[in-house]
Amino acid sequence: VASKETKPEPTVVKIRDLTIGGSHVGVIAGPCSVESEEQILQVAHQVKAAGATGLRGGAFKPRTSPYSFQGMKEEGLKLLALAREETGLAVVTEVMTPHHVDLLCQYADVLQIGARNMQNYHLLQAVGETRLPVLLKRGPAASIEEFLLAAEYILDQGNQQVILCERGIRTFETHTRFTLPLATVPYLHERTHLPVVIDPSHGTGVASLVPPMCAAAIAAGCDGLILEVHPDPSRAMSDGAQSLTPEVFAQTMETCRKVAAAV
Numbered sequence: 001v002a003s004k005e006t007k008p009e010p011t012v013v014k015i016r017d018l019t020i021g022g023s024h025v026g027v028i029a030g031p032c033s034v035e036s037e038e039q040i041l042q043v044a045h046q047v048k049a050a051g052a053t054g055l056r057g058g059a060f061k062p063r064t065s066p067y068s069f070q071g072m073k074e075e076g077l078k079l080l081a082l083a084r085e086e087t088g089l090a091v092v093t094e095v096m097t098p099h100h101v102d103l104l105c106q107y108a109d110v111l112q113i114g115a116r117n118m119q120n121y122h123l124l125q126a127v128g129e130t131r132l133p134v135l136l137k138r139g140p141a142a143s144i145e146e147f148l149l150a151a152e153y154i155l156d157q158g159n160q161q162v163i164l165c166e167r168g169i170r171t172f173e174t175h176t177r178f179t180l181p182l183a184t185v186p187y188l189h190e191r192t193h194l195p196v197v198i199d200p201s202h203g204t205g206v207a208s209l210v211p212p213m214c215a216a217a218i219a220a221g222c223d224g225l226i227l228e229v230h231p232d233p234s235r236a237m238s239d240g241a242q243s244l245t246p247e248v249f250a251q252t253m254e255t256c257r258k259v260a261a262a263v
């Protein structure tokens with residue numbers, strides 16, 4: 001169902017002012033985790049002013065260690081909804097289990113499936129039963145074939161609004177947190193009508209590498225970017241090292257607009 005042979009024209013996902021696909025590049029930005037009302041409202045206004053149309057923020061966090069901050073849970077979802085009310089940004093947030101799908105649908109505009117859950121087939125079917133767009137992240141050890149078949153689980157339930165997200169894969173390399181393969185973008189565009197978004201924050205794990213990878217992703221023809229931005233990255237409760245300051249995010253958006261105009 002994801003194949004271009006089934007449907008030659010690109011799928012365009014549109015929710016509020018966030019448009020991803022076709023000739024539209026949508027930018028989703030915000031903190032790794034929702035941490036407080038002040039934090040999420042501040043950063044929402046900042047990313048909106050710089051041109052983002054989607055707001056990211058995790059309320060249920062899949063952390064490597066069970067002793068790390070696990071997110072603000074429903075309280076975090078309420079804060080995301082408040083930020084949407086104030087800014088109009090479309091809320092993109094992760095759902096970790098089928099049991100939470102109904103709850104997430106009350107607050108989210110786009111359901112994010114995290115990299116760790118790319119092959120959680122019951123979760124994929126559960127979000128496939130909703131009619132909210134789904135941002136499906138590539139598993140760090142998944143082949144493109146496995147990634148596309150994961151998308152089929154969602155499509156097969158009748159939900160056609162699937163956004164594919166390359167967020168980096170696990171390789172022998174250690175200079176970056178993951179290895180970000182940008183050839184994924186033109187390759188997937190040859191195979192599928194689904195839009196392709198790049199996550200250079202998780203893809204590199206290093207804030208200084210994020211702006212050039214955004215420019216490169218736009219040049220490669222991506223349909224969107226999802227970026228971690230924090231009002232004070234040094235104090236972030238998760239993923240501070242890869243989070244942009246609002247100032248750097250605004251400069252990055254400027255550069256992206258120039259690259260988009262040039263390609």
Ligand code: PEP
Binds near residue numbers: 058113114115
């Ligand atoms: C995130 O978006 O904060 C996240 C946990 O991403 P991933 O699932 O790609 O690791």
Ligand code: MN
Binds near residue numbers: 032033202228238239
């Ligand atoms: Mn993160």
